[in-house]
Amino acid sequence: MLSQSKSPSIPPGESLCRTHQSALKCICSNRRGALKSLGALGLISAGGVSSDWANAQDNSSNLHYRVDTHHHFYPPAYQKAWLDYEDKRNIPHFTRQVSWSVDSALADMDSAGVKKAILSMASTPGVWFDLPIQDINQMVRSCNDYAAQMIKDHPGRFGLFATLTMVDVKSTLEEIAYVFDVLKADGVGLQTNYGDKWAGHTDYTPIYEELNRRKALVYFHPLAANCCGRLNTGTFPAVLEAPHDTSRAVVSLLLAGAFVKYKNIRWLFSHAGGTIPMLAGRINYFHGSAKNVNEFAPNGIEAELRKLFYDTANATHPASMSALLKLVPPSQVVYGSDYPYLPMNTQVKSLHELGFNELMLDMIEHSNAERLIKTN
Numbered sequence: 001m002l003s004q005s006k007s008p009s010i011p012p013g014e015s016l017c018r019t020h021q022s023a024l025k026c027i028c029s030n031r032r033g034a035l036k037s038l039g040a041l042g043l044i045s046a047g048g049v050s051s052d053w054a055n056a057q058d059n060s061s062n063l064h065y066r067v068d069t070h071h072h073f074y075p076p077a078y079q080k081a082w083l084d085y086e087d088k089r090n091i092p093h094f095t096r097q098v099s100w101s102v103d104s105a106l107a108d109m110d111s112a113g114v115k116k117a118i119l120s121m122a123s124t125p126g127v128w129f130d131l132p133i134q135d136i137n138q139m140v141r142s143c144n145d146y147a148a149q150m151i152k153d154h155p156g157r158f159g160l161f162a163t164l165t166m167v168d169v170k171s172t173l174e175e176i177a178y179v180f181d182v183l184k185a186d187g188v189g190l191q192t193n194y195g196d197k198w199a200g201h202t203d204y205t206p207i208y209e210e211l212n213r214r215k216a217l218v219y220f221h222p223l224a225a226n227c228c229g230r231l232n233t234g235t236f237p238a239v240l241e242a243p244h245d246t247s248r249a250v251v252s253l254l255l256a257g258a259f260v261k262y263k264n265i266r267w268l269f270s271h272a273g274g275t276i277p278m279l280a281g282r283i284n285y286f287h288g289s290a291k292n293v294n295e296f297a298p299n300g301i302e303a304e305l306r307k308l309f310y311d312t313a314n315a316t317h318p319a320s321m322s323a324l325l326k327l328v329p330p331s332q333v334v335y336g337s338d339y340p341y342l343p344m345n346t347q348v349k350s351l352h353e354l355g356f357n358e359l360m361l362d363m364i365e366h367s368n369a370e371r372l373i374k375t376n
Helices: 020-027 076-088 102-112 131-155 169-181 202-211 237-255 275-287 301-307 320-327 343-352 358-374
Strands: 064-074 113-122 158-163 187-191 217-221 266-269 307-311
Touching: 064 358, 076 113, 076 131, 102 113, 102 343, 113 131, 113 217, 113 358, 131 158, 131 169, 158 169, 187 343, 237 266, 275 301, 275 320, 301 307, 301 320, 320 358, 343 358
Parallel strands: 064 113, 113 158, 158 187, 187 217, 217 266, 266 307
Antiparallel strands: none
């Protein structure tokens, strides 16, 4: 069961409302039932909400635009490799992926009020396609360069979570230097697993050490693991396996002590953390009293989970958002569309139907992301 007494870890410069009464003043408008879909108490995490939110002024010039932190793109070489990969496996193509273009992305961004989109590649099957390592490195570099050109061609509209090889430490470290020192990437975008080695695997230690040294923003996107992607559950992997693999990555990193060892990394997870909000109490029950708990969660497992950032991609259903905001303060939630798999307008509409007031929407839709990316 989640404790209601511990305060969540929050970014420097933020404090928490002292009581649930003041927290309600932070998150509710003066209109009764402003948060009708979730209910006021359902939006309060164990520690309340940040005073930055409580003291924010209703400045209409800063509202009603969005920063999309979960935005896929498809360079031509990558697009061809992906479609060939699916053809060989009789996997149906996703129509909006096939028809993707820079112009269509910009048009959809404008339609949905998205001011800036942070580009990322990580999705099944990544950039690997059963290629030799030198070809993988070339694909990774070409994708990052293509994104950098998009940023140059459309100032202010795009950012980049750069792709990394990961399956080879040496080339990954070289790419980290390139994307940060040359391309000036906003962060890196990783998969939740690579060949059934999940995010907390010791093979990635040198990579995390370098990302920690650089105080990097590290974004994780799920993919269907080899173990489970073809299970005959009557549905396709994106429905069940993607969110579960995000949870596997979070737990893998947690138990490996990554959130404690690499304190300078800011961790961002897709789809509201997958099933983490629902399983947080269960994870705490089984691991919260482990003999070595001080090594991976010195302030408790819930505190470690509250330090992480989570996007809203395909997670704007009232039940999903209620569970997430019971676990973490609103300062840890950023807007993500999962474009082009989900239309941006659909996600915006769903988010606004939750009944949040304008200050709540302001935080989730852009100010949290701008703070997160600016501090990188």
